[in-house]
Amino acid sequence: MFTRNPARRGRIGALLLTAALAAGLSACGGSGTEPKSSDGTAATAEKAAGFPRTVRHDKGSTEIKAKPQRVVALDNSLVEAVVALDGKLVGGIGSYRDQTGFPPYLGDAVKDTKDVGPLDSPNLEAIAALKPDLIVSATVRHEDLYEQLEQIAPTVFVKTTGPLWKDNVTLLGTALGEEEKAKAKLTAYETRAKKVGAAINAKKKNPTVSIVRFVDGPTRIYLPKSFSGIILQDMGLARPENQRDTEKFNLEISEEQIAQADADVVFYSSFSGGEERKAKFLANPLWSRLAAVKNGDVHEVKDEIWMTSVSLQGADVVLDDMAKIFQVDPAE
Numbered sequence: 001m002f003t004r005n006p007a008r009r010g011r012i013g014a015l016l017l018t019a020a021l022a023a024g025l026s027a028c029g030g031s032g033t034e035p036k037s038s039d040g041t042a043a044t045a046e047k048a049a050g051f052p053r054t055v056r057h058d059k060g061s062t063e064i065k066a067k068p069q070r071v072v073a074l075d076n077s078l079v080e081a082v083v084a085l086d087g088k089l090v091g092g093i094g095s096y097r098d099q100t101g102f103p104p105y106l107g108d109a110v111k112d113t114k115d116v117g118p119l120d121s122p123n124l125e126a127i128a129a130l131k132p133d134l135i136v137s138a139t140v141r142h143e144d145l146y147e148q149l150e151q152i153a154p155t156v157f158v159k160t161t162g163p164l165w166k167d168n169v170t171l172l173g174t175a176l177g178e179e180e181k182a183k184a185k186l187t188a189y190e191t192r193a194k195k196v197g198a199a200i201n202a203k204k205k206n207p208t209v210s211i212v213r214f215v216d217g218p219t220r221i222y223l224p225k226s227f228s229g230i231i232l233q234d235m236g237l238a239r240p241e242n243q244r245d246t247e248k249f250n251l252e253i254s255e256e257q258i259a260q261a262d263a264d265v266v267f268y269s270s271f272s273g274g275e276e277r278k279a280k281f282l283a284n285p286l287w288s289r290l291a292a293v294k295n296g297d298v299h300e301v302k303d304e305i306w307m308t309s310v311s312l313q314g315a316d317v318v319l320d321d322m323a324k325i326f327q328v329d330p331a332e
Contacts, residue, residue, distance in 0.1 A: 055175050058139045058159040059146050065154075067177040072130060072153075074122050074137035076103075077161045080311030081169050082136070083109045084185060085178045091116045091130045099304055105313055128152045134175060163225040163249065165310045189312055190234055192331045196319050197235025199328035207264035208240045210292070212281075213307060216273025218252035219281060221261055225249050227310045228267075231318050239263075258286040266292035269303035299325055 052065040072091035073079040076099075079092040083106050094102045094115035102110040116126045119141065127135065132153040140160040142149070149155045156175045158168045166186055173182025200207070209232055211222040224233050224246050232239065240263045243251065253260050258281065270278045281287055292298045305317045323330035 049177050051177060053174075053177075055156055055171075057156045057171060057175075059143075059155075059157040062150075062154045062156055064134060064156075064175060066133070068132075068134035068175070070130065070132045070134070071176070072116060072127050072132040072135045074116070074135065074149075075119070075141050075161060076308065077165060077310035078136050078138065078158070078168065078172065079110070079113075080106065080309065080313050081172045082176070084169065084312045085173055085176050085181050087172075087176050087178070089113045090132060091127055093117045093119050093122065095119070096308055099308070103304070103309065103313070105317065124148060124152070136172060136175065161310050162227045163230070165227055165230070169312060185312055189315055192316070192319055193231065193234040194236060195331035196323050196328060197232075197237050199331075200322065200326045201236060203326060203328060204264070206238060207297075208238045210240060210243065210261045210263035210266045211306070212261050212266060212268040213250075213303070214268065214270040214274035214278035214281065216271070216277075218254070219274075219277060220250040220252055222250050222307075223248050227314070228306045228318065231315050235319075235322070255281060255284050255286070258284060258290070262290050263292055264295065265297045265299070266290060267299050267301050267306070269301050269306050271303050271307070 049067055051067055052063055054061050054063050069088050070090045071082050071087045073082050073089060074093055076093050076096040079089065079094075079102065082089045082092070089110060090112075091114045092102070092110070094100075094110075094113070095117055096119055101115075102113065114126065114130060116123050116130070122142070122145070124145070127149070135149050135153050135155040136157070137145075137149065137155070138158045138161055139146075142157075146155060146157060156171070158164060158171055161168065169182050169186055170179075173179045211226075211228050211232070213220045213222060221243060222229050223243055224230065224239065226249055229239075242260055243263075245251075251260065268278070287293060290298075301318075301321055305314050305321070309315075309317070320330060322328075
């Protein structure tokens with residue numbers, strides 16, 4: 001004689017109930033044929049946003065299946081680019097050289113961002129623990145880590161930072177699904193730079209400009225291909241004839257070559273270890289012969305902004321500085 005098992009009967013009933021609920025939810029949702037993504041949004045929404053997409057970058061091509069929601073950036077300039085594009089930054093390099101923590105001007109955008117540094121050797125375990133869906137870095141920084149990072153999450157590498165900082169914003173816009181935002185923000189910056197530069201040229205009668213940086217090595221004059229040099233170029237400000245090389249990043253000079261920094265206006269900054277060299281240069285009689293020194297147009301600026309921010313945010317602060325120094329409309 002066959003004996004019924006109450007426990008078995010209960011399991012069958014639960015399975016039938018689950019199936020019935022699923023059918024009911026499908027009916028409420030329409031045809032029930034539209035696939036869903038893990039966060040409950042329709043997969044068609046991702047498709048409409050251009051995902052999945054394949055992004056070509058310095059290390060090849062990477063498929064990004066959905067709009068990134070957990071981004072890790074392993075270079076300070078890329079941290080700022082992700083923030084500028086309203087990306088969801090869960091991890092990043094919060095300290096760079098002698099700086100500690102993320103820049104204050106990033107505000108609440110990085111309040112919950114975990115520092116996975118140092119820059120030279122990012123913590124791969126900490127990165128993996130954040131479960132990112134996109135990692136961004138630069139070949140010049142972490143070429144040897146690319147394959148390991150790719151095993152953690154889809155990884156996009158820019159080639160370098162300084163001379164390509166605007167191109168990098170565009171590339172990250174593609175990776176984040178924020179192409180239009182990247183284009184709009186770059187256009188806004190370039191428009192503002194032209195306005196501030198035009199006002200300075202009008203007021204100062206088209207001055208030539210030099211940028212000098214004191215470090216714990218040879219003193220450098222920054223050329224048009226550097227971050228600050230690109231900003232001056234976008235402003236339409238002229239450089240002395242010996243500083244118009246568009247291939248080199250900087251020009252190294254000794255105290256005997258101070259005259260190579262000669263210009264109508266000189267900006268200078270110092271990085272840690274460069275204070276002693278700065279003191280020697282400024283005390284050298286050759287420095288006092290510079291046109292900018294004679295005209296009282298020498299200005300010390302913040303190294304962490306003019307040299308190492310390498311970002312839209314940093315560029316805007318440079319424009320703030322320029323407008324304040326020359327007392328022109330900041331064109332905000």
